[in-house]
Amino acid sequence: MTTAIEVISRGLGTGSIYALIALGFVIIYRATRVISFAQPALMLAGAVLVTYLVEPLGFYAAVVAGALGTALLALVAERVAVRPMLGRPVFTIAIITIGLDVVIRVIAIAFIGTDLPQVGDPWGLKTVNVFGAILEQRHIAMVLTTAALVAALFGFLRYTRIGLAMRAASFDQEAAMAQGVSVGAVFAVSWAIAGGLAAIGGVFAASGTAVSGTMWLIALVALPVIILGGLDSLVGALIAGLFVGVVQSTVAHFQQYFPSWVGGNVAAISPYVLMMVALLVRPYGLFGTREVERV
Amino acid sequence: MSTMVRGRPLLYTSYEAEMALLNTRTKRVWLGVLLIIGAALPFLLTDATLQTFARAMITAVGVIGLGLLTGYAGQVSLGHAFFIGLGAYTAAVLGGDPEGRRLGFGITELLIWLPAAGLVAALAGLLVAPLAVRLRGLYLAIVTLGLVFVGGHIFNEWRDATGGPGIGRSMPAPTLFGYELGVNGELFTRDQKLYWLMFAVLVVFALAARNIARSRVGRAFTAIRDRDVAAGVMGVNLARYKATAFAISSFYAGCCGALLYVVPGFLAPNGVFNLEVSVLFIAMLLIGGVGTISGAILGAFFITFLPTATRLIPDAFPFISASPTEFPNVFILEQVLYGALVIIFLIFEPRGLFGIWLRLRNYWKTWPFSY
Numbered sequence: 131m132t133t134a135i136e137v138i139s140r141g142l143g144t145g146s147i148y149a150l151i152a153l154g155f156v157i158i159y160r161a162t163r164v165i166s167f168a169q170p171a172l173m174l175a176g177a178v179l180v181t182y183l184v185e186p187l188g189f190y191a192a193v194v195a196g197a198l199g200t201a202l203l204a205l206v207a208e209r210v211a212v213r214p215m216l217g218r219p220v221f222t223i224a225i226i227t228i229g230l231d232v233v234i235r236v237i238a239i240a241f242i243g244t245d246l247p248q249v250g251d252p253w254g255l256k257t258v259n260v261f262g263a264i265l266e267q268r269h270i271a272m273v274l275t276t277a278a279l280v281a282a283l284f285g286f287l288r289y290t291r292i293g294l295a296m297r298a299a300s301f302d303q304e305a306a307m308a309q310g311v312s313v314g315a316v317f318a319v320s321w322a323i324a325g326g327l328a329a330i331g332g333v334f335a336a337s338g339t340a341v342s343g344t345m346w347l348i349a350l351v352a353l354p355v356i357i358l359g360g361l362d363s364l365v366g367a368l369i370a371g372l373f374v375g376v377v378q379s380t381v382a383h384f385q386q387y388f389p390s391w392v393g394g395n396v397a398a399i400s401p402y403v404l405m406m407v408a409l410l411v412r413p414y415g416l417f418g419t420r421e422v423e424r425v
Numbered sequence: 426m427s428t429m430v431r432g433r434p435l436l437y438t439s440y441e442a443e444m445a446l447l448n449t450r451t452k453r454v455w456l457g458v459l460l461i462i463g464a465a466l467p468f469l470l471t472d473a474t475l476q477t478f479a480r481a482m483i484t485a486v487g488v489i490g491l492g493l494l495t496g497y498a499g500q501v502s503l504g505h506a507f508f509i510g511l512g513a514y515t516a517a518v519l520g521g522d523p524e525g526r527r528l529g530f531g532i533t534e535l536l537i538w539l540p541a542a543g544l545v546a547a548l549a550g551l552l553v554a555p556l557a558v559r560l561r562g563l564y565l566a567i568v569t570l571g572l573v574f575v576g577g578h579i580f581n582e583w584r585d586a587t588g589g590p591g592i593g594r595s596m597p598a599p600t601l602f603g604y605e606l607g608v609n610g611e612l613f614t615r616d617q618k619l620y621w622l623m624f625a626v627l628v629v630f631a632l633a634a635r636n637i638a639r640s641r642v643g644r645a646f647t648a649i650r651d652r653d654v655a656a657g658v659m660g661v662n663l664a665r666y667k668a669t670a671f672a673i674s675s676f677y678a679g680c681c682g683a684l685l686y687v688v689p690g691f692l693a694p695n696g697v698f699n700l701e702v703s704v705l706f707i708a709m710l711l712i713g714g715v716g717t718i719s720g721a722i723l724g725a726f727f728i729t730f731l732p733t734a735t736r737l738i739p740d741a742f743p744f745i746s747a748s749p750t751e752f753p754n755v756f757i758l759e760q761v762l763y764g765a766l767v768i769i770f771l772i773f774e775p776r777g778l779f780g781i782w783l784r785l786r787n788y789w790k791t792w793p794f795s796y
Contacts, residue, residue: 164563165563165566165567211768214772215771215772218775220563221562221563221566222771222775224501224563224566225767225771226768226771226772228707228767229708229763229764229766229767229768230768232704232760232763232767233761233765233768236757236760236761236764237757237761240753350570350700353567353570354567357564357567357568361564392582393579393581393582393583394582395578396578398574398578399574399575402570402572402575403571403575405567405568405571406556406568406571406575409559409560409564410556
């Protein structure tokens, strides 16, 4: 029982990283109908930025500043590379974001340097004993922060003017424009929010370890997550993110019982296998909107 | 030219002439000139340059394959690296030393292991095809991305066949009808012989791809790309042609993989067939020009020779370092260039290098009235 709670808490911890990054993907997708492959690089850039800011500002201020800085970076990237492509096929724009990802990632990795920098989080690998189960503090912090951020995000979309505009634009872009919504502003805000969420996800992914180029792979897991949850569903991204995290930690826990032919570290590919199986059954994800085809 | 009126090369008097493999005289002349230059290069260049040329040519085969799938049939695939890897390991296993530590069958005859590598990859492509029938666009892209990760896991873990992470295995030295291509001979060096091999393979595969593109299959691909629902309504069997596109593209990728590591002679699984390789192939296709065979070849050459060109930058701009430990250095610049070039080309010249060639050609074609 305590083992199960430990496994699930680990899963929810990593799952909340996936959920944060997946939410960014979904927000951009809802605004622009494009999957932004630049999210993993933005996450890395956010974590690297925090390692530079944590010395003068302290951890919490550095995270906020890092998130704002990454949001700004995302804003610039959107304006420079994505906005000129408005109205072009989504595949072309998706490839542009791959190009963005390469550029941002390579530059971010260059700033990591050789001495594995830390984000300087207060949790590290410290644990806390909850009714006999040994839980890692960072996982609890991740779940709580994600919950707070998601509540704030849903509140933002529900109660603010620009949130309403974002929902309108994702529902029908032309109708929203006709009602006076600035779709350009919606794009910009969507990218900025996604960048900020990615940065916070990056800080969590780096907590208890060092920032390195391979963190990029963690962010890529958010892709199967959004496919599972459905590309345009925020709730789906959240649930699928946590679910994938739990599946991954469960698979990692049972690794020792697997036959040897499946090989080591199956947990690393379990999200992708899960995605392929799920897609054969439900091509639009668990919570996605079914597309209606017209000739 | 009996079917072509003199001085009016674009006037066709028969359907066959218009649909011919090389339907204008310019194309025939260019092909002939390029064939002669390509065949003569080993007498003019050093062995080191020939190796880069050989790599560019065999990479071009893979890019053509991706072009048939993505450029002609419109199915976005991020899984190309997986199929390339399958081809490479099939070749390594078939050609491997049967007495060695790794799985090997000792078949060094090129005409056996090259098609076999392509066929294994094509079969894997057929297995993926049902997903492509159910999904489209970016959903398909992400599923094929998953393929790269699952494939990477298999390549890392199946140590008997692949050597395992960080260790790898050697590639077979190819023989053609018993003639050793992988060793220095009396007349020609190893690199010269391998260059001709890759050149011949590229010519065969490029002409075959052009032939596919102009055939019934190729037209079905184009119809699916432009609007798959409409193509289905017109009677194009979507399931069958999407599966065909995946199989052909994977066959090309498999053959590309089988020969890609023959020149260096060694193959390590770490990071060789990962997502970045898939992205690199897409970059080559886009920079060269989507939906054309010559564009795919141009892109492969451009990206393969890009490192050679960027190595010259530190001489011209001293603030960019040639050492990998300093910042900014030329290696970072090179990787940033891949990404930046993709963005720049997509924004300013979506038809790629091939589009630039078209513009140049049209400028001179109508000169001096070009505007």
